[in-house]
Amino acid sequence: MLIRGVMPGRKESKMIEARGLTKKYGDTVAVDNLTFAVEPGKITGFLGPNGAGKTTTMRLILGLDRPTSGTVQVNGKQLRQLAWPMREVGALLDAKAVHGGRSAYNHLLCLAQTNNLPARRVTEVLDLVGLHEVARKRSKGFSLGMGQRLGIAAALLGDPSILMFDEPVNGLDPEGILWIRNLMKALASEGRTVFVSSHLMSEMENTADELIVIGRGRLIAQSTVAEFIAENSQQSVRVSTPQRGLLAAAAAAAGATVRDDAAGKLVILGLTTAQVGDLAFENGIRLHELAPAQASLEEAFMELTASSVEFQAGLPSDQRDAVTAGEVA
Amino acid sequence: MASTIAHERLVGGAVAHDAPGRAGFFGAVRSEFTKIRSVRSTYWTLLALFVVCVGIGALFAWGQTERLASIAGGTTLNGHPIPSAAQHSFLAQREAEIRSAASSISLFGLLFGQLIITVVGALTITSEYSTGMIRTSLTTMPRRGTWFAAKAVVFGLVALVTGLVTSFVSFFVGQAILSSWHVNVTLGQHDVLRSVIGGGLFLAVCGLMSFGIGAILRHTAGAISAAIGLLFVLLILSNFLPGPPSGWFGQTDIDKWIPFYAGAHIWQNQMLGVNPFSPWIGFGVFCAYAAAAIIGGLFLFLRRDA
Numbered sequence: 280m281l282i283r284g285v286m287p288g289r290k291e292s293k294m295i296e297a298r299g300l301t302k303k304y305g306d307t308v309a310v311d312n313l314t315f316a317v318e319p320g321k322i323t324g325f326l327g328p329n330g331a332g333k334t335t336t337m338r339l340i341l342g343l344d345r346p347t348s349g350t351v352q353v354n355g356k357q358l359r360q361l362a363w364p365m366r367e368v369g370a371l372l373d374a375k376a377v378h379g380g381r382s383a384y385n386h387l388l389c390l391a392q393t394n395n396l397p398a399r400r401v402t403e404v405l406d407l408v409g410l411h412e413v414a415r416k417r418s419k420g421f422s423l424g425m426g427q428r429l430g431i432a433a434a435l436l437g438d439p440s441i442l443m444f445d446e447p448v449n450g451l452d453p454e455g456i457l458w459i460r461n462l463m464k465a466l467a468s469e470g471r472t473v474f475v476s477s478h479l480m481s482e483m484e485n486t487a488d489e490l491i492v493i494g495r496g497r498l499i500a501q502s503t504v505a506e507f508i509a510e511n512s513q514q515s516v517r518v519s520t521p522q523r524g525l526l527a528a529a530a531a532a533a534g535a536t537v538r539d540d541a542a543g544k545l546v547i548l549g550l551t552t553a554q555v556g557d558l559a560f561e562n563g564i565r566l567h568e569l570a571p572a573q574a575s576l577e578e579a580f581m582e583l584t585a586s587s588v589e590f591q592a593g594l595p596s597d598q599r600d601a602v603t604a605g606e607v608a
Numbered sequence: 609m610a611s612t613i614a615h616e617r618l619v620g621g622a623v624a625h626d627a628p629g630r631a632g633f634f635g636a637v638r639s640e641f642t643k644i645r646s647v648r649s650t651y652w653t654l655l656a657l658f659v660v661c662v663g664i665g666a667l668f669a670w671g672q673t674e675r676l677a678s679i680a681g682g683t684t685l686n687g688h689p690i691p692s693a694a695q696h697s698f699l700a701q702r703e704a705e706i707r708s709a710a711s712s713i714s715l716f717g718l719l720f721g722q723l724i725i726t727v728v729g730a731l732t733i734t735s736e737y738s739t740g741m742i743r744t745s746l747t748t749m750p751r752r753g754t755w756f757a758a759k760a761v762v763f764g765l766v767a768l769v770t771g772l773v774t775s776f777v778s779f780f781v782g783q784a785i786l787s788s789w790h791v792n793v794t795l796g797q798h799d800v801l802r803s804v805i806g807g808g809l810f811l812a813v814c815g816l817m818s819f820g821i822g823a824i825l826r827h828t829a830g831a832i833s834a835a836i837g838l839l840f841v842l843l844i845l846s847n848f849l850p851g852p853p854s855g856w857f858g859q860t861d862i863d864k865w866i867p868f869y870a871g872a873h874i875w876q877n878q879m880l881g882v883n884p885f886s887p888w889i890g891f892g893v894f895c896a897y898a899a900a901a902i903i904g905g906l907f908l909f910l911r912r913d914a
Contacts, residue, residue: 338743341746362630376740377741389646393755
């Protein structure tokens, strides 16, 4: 999966690489033995439910938090070892991480100066994100979308080869979401490493090439989006029959998994529609309904991460399982 | 798609990627200076510092001249008559008293100015945390020691320049008022220049001490309370100690170690009475407290998650 040097002419170190990355806050394990790598030239989606440890992982990559154990490197080094950090890594962690009393221009200028970037570059990125008209306005008056654009401008200041965005579309209107999506695609198409977190599978489905899925701080899956869909959105068959018990037993005997859905129908996983029909015929079971059903990627993601959601809205554990089964079916 | 975003802008025409050197102290200093000059609160607080110091010093000096005026008019400030036989010597005595404390009188406002610089010093570092800016700052300049040093140096210089300007202007305004009774002093006189420069130094070091406390506590209200507690509350508490020097527990033995007493003799020697430390030694003790706060703050800053 993570073939190094897959992009011709690129240094193989041009990416983010975590090895056994672990972060504990007291007894709480936020990030648990994560090992992954992010390749250049692609958008890598970092997917997980809220509280899964996505932001903590990004903070560890950026050196804001110190790992309890393990390492994480960008371009083969820790961030603080890079000669010009902004020229290699740009990050949008939190659009509100600015001093609201400072103008957009001065905010970017003070960041640019740390890495000896010319003031001309500040004007360039302000044009790029479309904030040139409010460049001299204090950022406390900015809308959520404008704040997000300012954060992206800061990330792009050093024209870095690695870009990290933490939940960049949160709270944005459709136009803003499209803008960010296109920007990320453009950045990746230029050969940059784009690492973007989200808790929404649907968002990643449209944007990412690669996926890293985590839950409760642990790595759940790492694959391309296409593989993830193929592996995790299982084909299932929905059956309505007055002889539920008989069909369930027959299907189970044939090696399938059988569940009840919320409407009281049987959901059979592991057999095709034709196989279920034949099975019913052979066993003399009457069918009232026989239909193929494709679990959506969103549902697959829900199932995959269900056990790793930190808080499940206070449901008792037995109901929780029932809900999960119902959602998947 | 990609065509909606101009390629040349995206790839950053103005960014040189093979630049020699590395992001270091001077870039961080320029950045911190931009930060401090680009928020309005800097100007408001420093203007407040200047106005309060000069204004209170002027008011205090004017009060002294009023005292002399009433004695010359034959009454005390409370309106009690002064026997005419005693009037001349009484006036001369008061004039001598005021003249001997003339520089301290004109710098009296710095006592309140230290409160303001304490607030500015704490805010310089705690506002990074309260706004979340610290995360952006440390992502662009992840070498924390360098960043911290640049921030302290820039704030220290701004505080020192503001402190010196405030101290000198307070002095000249105060002396101009006192000169109407010829009880003023000039910079050339014994210890006067040291007091005026010392006033500026004292304000800067107050600010830096508060900066260090801010780095330790990372919380604006907490840092300001702690810094003011250290500077003011200890001062007040010391008045409840047993009175005159009595062995190890004499008030002066403890007083001399209280940050304000140790540090203030460099600019307030004429009004604070005797201190066992000489002005510069006392100021050195005060600087040591500030250094302890800053080193403590740096130590934690290098180790903690931001």
